[in-house]
Amino acid sequence: MAGSIPLIRIDDVRWEIPVSFRKGMRVPGRIFCDEKNLPKIHTDQSLEQVVNVAFLPGIVNYAMAMPDIHWGYGFPIGGVAAMDPDEGGVVSPGGVGYDINCGVRMLRTNLTEPDIRPRIKELVGALFSRIPCGVGESGDIKLNRKEIRQVAREGSSWVIKQGFGEAHDLDHTEAGGCLEGADPQTVSERAYERGNDQLGTLGSGNHFLEVQVVDRIFEPETAACFGVAEGQITIMIHSGSRGFGYQICEDSLGMTRRALSKYGIHVPDIQLSCAPVHSSEGKQYLAAMRCAANFAWANRQCLTHLVREVFGAFLGKSPKDLGMDLVYDVSHNIAKFERFAVNGKEKMLCVHRKGATRAYAPGCEELPEAYRTTGQPVIIPGDMGRNSYLLAGTQQAMDETFGSCCHGAGRAMSRTAALKAARGHSVRKELEERGIFVMARGERGIAEEQPAAYKDVNEVVDIVSRAGLARKVARMRPLGVIKG
Amino acid sequence: MPYEIFEHTADIGLRLEAGNLEGLFRDAASGFFELSTDYAAFKNPSGETIQPVEMNFQEENAEELFMRWLQELLFFFSARRLVMVDIRFITLTPLMLKMKGSAVRFIPHKHAARYEIKAVTHHRFRVARTKSGWEAEVVFDV
Numbered sequence: 001m002a003g004s005i006p007l008i009r010i011d012d013v014r015w016e017i018p019v020s021f022r023k024g025m026r027v028p029g030r031i032f033c034d035e036k037n038l039p040k041i042h043t044d045q046s047l048e049q050v051v052n053v054a055f056l057p058g059i060v061n062y063a064m065a066m067p068d069i070h071w072g073y074g075f076p077i078g079g080v081a082a083m084d085p086d087e088g089g090v091v092s093p094g095g096v097g098y099d100i101n102c103g104v105r106m107l108r109t110n111l112t113e114p115d116i117r118p119r120i121k122e123l124v125g126a127l128f129s130r131i132p133c134g135v136g137e138s139g140d141i142k143l144n145r146k147e148i149r150q151v152a153r154e155g156s157s158w159v160i161k162q163g164f165g166e167a168h169d170l171d172h173t174e175a176g177g178c179l180e181g182a183d184p185q186t187v188s189e190r191a192y193e194r195g196n197d198q199l200g201t202l203g204s205g206n207h208f209l210e211v212q213v214v215d216r217i218f219e220p221e222t223a224a225c226f227g228v229a230e231g232q233i234t235i236m237i238h239s240g241s242r243g244f245g246y247q248i249c250e251d252s253l254g255m256t257r258r259a260l261s262k263y264g265i266h267v268p269d270i271q272l273s274c275a276p277v278h279s280s281e282g283k284q285y286l287a288a289m290r291c292a293a294n295f296a297w298a299n300r301q302c303l304t305h306l307v308r309e310v311f312g313a314f315l316g317k318s319p320k321d322l323g324m325d326l327v328y329d330v331s332h333n334i335a336k337f338e339r340f341a342v343n344g345k346e347k348m349l350c351v352h353r354k355g356a357t358r359a360y361a362p363g364c365e366e367l368p369e370a371y372r373t374t375g376q377p378v379i380i381p382g383d384m385g386r387n388s389y390l391l392a393g394t395q396q397a398m399d400e401t402f403g404s405c406c407h408g409a410g411r412a413m414s415r416t417a418a419l420k421a422a423r424g425h426s427v428r429k430e431l432e433e434r435g436i437f438v439m440a441r442g443e444r445g446i447a448e449e450q451p452a453a454y455k456d457v458n459e460v461v462d463i464v465s466r467a468g469l470a471r472k473v474a475r476m477r478p479l480g481v482i483k484g
Numbered sequence: 485m486p487y488e489i490f491e492h493t494a495d496i497g498l499r500l501e502a503g504n505l506e507g508l509f510r511d512a513a514s515g516f517f518e519l520s521t522d523y524a525a526f527k528n529p530s531g532e533t534i535q536p537v538e539m540n541f542q543e544e545n546a547e548e549l550f551m552r553w554l555q556e557l558l559f560f561f562s563a564r565r566l567v568m569v570d571i572r573f574i575t576l577t578p579l580m581l582k583m584k585g586s587a588v589r590f591i592p593h594k595h596a597a598r599y600e601i602k603a604v605t606h607h608r609f610r611v612a613r614t615k616s617g618w619e620a621e622v623v624f625d626v
Binding site for chain 1: 592595
């Protein structure tokens with residue numbers, strides 16, 4: 001049980017599970033958390049999952065977990081693990097998750113709270129009626145087989161070519177909105193069938209679209225570089241690869257389960273099934289996963305286009321005049337090849353981020369020119385009642401966590417517990433009394449996603465900031481929310 | 485209810501007990517569709533087009549057969565918006581399933597939506613024969 005897993009205190013925000021804790025662990029576990037939040041981690045099996053990840057062949061340095069850690073499948077949510085392909089390193093679909101390239105993007109505007117506040121209900125209603133969300137909702141964009149294959153291969157750039165955004169959006173998207181090496185031939189017919197009417201749809205569960213206001217700036221110069229200022233209206237979009245990605249993950253798990261015996265790999269949890277990066281199965285998964293990642297970036301790009309259209313029509317101005325530029329788009333469920341120093345030698349590693357965000361430091365060549373002196377914008381959504389954050393990457397993250405930090409607040413309450421907690425009162429009304437207007441397909445979804453169901457994002461972000469994994473740049477609070 | 489819902493931090497699990505394999509598979513289908521929509525409303529469809537559905541597959545053991553069953557239900561619902569309203573097993577053994585049934589199309593805004601089930605996970609997945617029949621546990625990613 002997680003309670004019996006020893007945690008050795010390294011400092012105020014770092015804890016270690018020794019490699020000697022369980023036979024078969026190849027590296028120690030490293031948890032970023034403070035004393036106050038540690039008991040929350042012990043309430044589920046997420047530490048056990050950190051131990052399990054440490055079994056994976058080729059893992060480098062640590063099996064890591066960010067302060068938003070909670071129970072996932074195979075990997076914990078908040079998990080980071082880098083594998084060295086030259087040392088038999090594996091790629092694991094469970095280290096990416098079903099929602100491949102689930103991620104967040106943030107748009108800035110020239111608007112301030114007084115421009116929006118009096119009409120927030122109308123604006124949220126307009127967004128809700130234009131942006132497909134919820135169970136079974138399809139989008140207006142219907143793709144034939146040739147087109148969905150192009151989305152899978154080219155990602156955001158393909159939808160921008162079709163008119164869903166601006167070319168400069170690509171500069172402000174992780175990996176330019178496209179992973180090279182995506183092979184549409186590796187994707188099943190079922191995945192295509194699940195995905196062909198889901199481009200430009202938000203989904204449900206914890207996916208959302210929020211109209212926010214910047215309520216605090218921590219680093220004025222960096223914020224200015226990101227185009228963000230106090231009092232400004234921003235928009236945050238959280239969605240992923242929809243049914244297309246879920247099906248690719250499901251198809252791949254069957255393949256990597258069979259690969260375990262073929263390559264003599266022992267994993268303590270079948271949901272951690274994996275294949276060597278250099279194996280045919282590993283290559284096939286990566287080629288299909290990249291298709292899903294590209295679909296997800298294209299999806300968030302289409303959602304961005306819809307948001308710009310709604311704001312433009314609502315305010316009678318063009319999105320350009322409203323200054324609706326993309327600050328950045330980050331993935332938080334992905335496996336990517338990235339170069340890092342390991343024991344003084346530069347290595348190309350397969351970095352798994354499962355509920356963790358890339359947080360590249362100032363100076364990284366992968367960053368667009370505009371952000372090269374500041375470090376990468378790192379977008380951390382909270383819950384719909386508290387805050388979200390815009391952070392910037394650091395050298396400490398490059399040195400310690402393969403350029404990664406947390407991805408959100410992290411759930412603290414199960415869905416059924418959240419429903420019980422909401423009995424007898426309306427979460428929607430309570431939020432409205434606090435000036436936050438929510439539209440969703442049902443009360444149940446709002447109750448399950450209520451603020452109390454999540455850890456306090458302010459504390460989570462404080463931990464990554466104290467650990468030096470990211471710098472606080474700006475804090476936002478929600479004004480309007482749409483959910484599936 | 486012929487099943488029990490159990491908690492997982494971010495998701496939803498079903499715990500099932502049935503006297504025979506057919507009961508287990510049937511109850512799992514009920515659980516799946518009740519988590520996804522107001523399933524009772526589909527049981528007496530009026531003015532809806534009923535579509536025939538057939539499934540025929542084999543697996544190496546009961547666990548994989550049950551996983552496949554749930555994955556098929558998910559695919560039919562997610563990709564084709566089909567809710568099974570009648571399930572007739574022609575053959576159901578721990579290794580083989582042949583089913584003929586009928587389904588009604590789920591229409592957003594007309595039918596109540598509950599969870600969007602993304603996937604049937606292998607996490608804590610279990611199917612076992614017991615003294616009194618069969619039991620299973622499954623966690624859905626929502």
